[in-house]
Amino acid sequence: xxxxxxxxxxxxxGAAAAVLLQYGNYRWGGKRRKxxxxxxxxxx
Amino acid sequence: MTKGDLDxxxxxxxxxxxxxxxxxxxxxxxxxxxxxxxxxxxxxxLSYIVSILAFAAVIALAWGWIAGNQRCAEVGLLLVVxxxxxxxxxxxxxxxxxxxxxxxxxxVVIAGGSYLxxxxxxxxxxxxxxxxxxx
Numbered sequence: 001x002x003x004x005x006x007x008x009x010x011x012x013x014g015a016a017a018a019v020l021l022q023y024g025n026y027r028w029g030g031k032r033r034k035x036x037x038x039x040x041x042x043x044x
Numbered sequence: 045m046t047k048g049d050l051d052x053x054x055x056x057x058x059x060x061x062x063x064x065x066x067x068x069x070x071x072x073x074x075x076x077x078x079x080x081x082x083x084x085x086x087x088x089x090l091s092y093i094v095s096i097l098a099f100a101a102v103i104a105l106a107w108g109w110i111a112g113n114q115r116c117a118e119v120g121l122l123l124v125v126x127x128x129x130x131x132x133x134x135x136x137x138x139x140x141x142x143x144x145x146x147x148x149x150x151x152v153v154i155a156g157g158s159y160l161x162x163x164x165x166x167x168x169x170x171x172x173x174x175x176x177x178x179x
Contacts, residue, residue: 006137007090014097014130018122021156025163 046114046165048158058109063158064117067124068105070151074098074127085131085144097127118163124155 049059077083078095086094101123108117132148 001137003087003138006134007087010090010130010134010137011093013133014126014128017129017152018126021125021159022122022163025160 047161048165058112061109063154064105064109064121067121067151067155067158068102071098071101071105071124071127074131075102083131085135085148087134087138090130090134094127094130097123097130101127114162118159121155121159121162125152125159128152128155 046059048061048063050062053060074083075095075098078086078091078098081088081091083091083094101120104116104120104123107113108115108120128148128151132145132152135142135145135148
């Protein structure tokens with residue numbers, strides 16, 4: 001395989017891993033608080 | 045206090061984070077080795093990009109700890125994941141399943157797990173601040 005292609009692909013995989021980790025935690029992470037929970041807690 | 049802190053001891057009034065401290069050391073080694081072109085896990089010009097990622101991770105983790113900035117610390121852990129995944133992918137694609145691939149992947153698991161602990165600790169709890177170390 002072309003060495004430049006290997007380097008570009010490696011960088012893409014590295015960036016994708018970080019983005020997927022952050023998105024996965026945002027989407028499926030635990031202890032997420034919903035906005036309505038905060039509204040419920042601030043009610044008198 | 046987050047899930048990445050030691051419960052009790054502090055350093056300069058700040059919580060001790062063994063995983064983050066260890067990752068700062070490894071990323072310092074990776075950054076300087078890639079600048080000098082002696083990291084066997086990469087080749088120029090990719091090594092320069094990996095060294096920039098590693099150096100940015102060191103700065104983000106250090107500043108996150110010094111300034112008590114939780115978001116900065118989380119970005120630092122994500123940069124560690126990006127740098128080591130890049131290194132693992134390049135080693136795998138260029139020289140096959142080498143031990144360097146598995147060492148890099150192991151560090152990705154450590155940094156990724158630490159990110160998940162840090163990112164989820166402050167939701168409804170305490171953030172990474174100097175005053176939060178004793179809670």
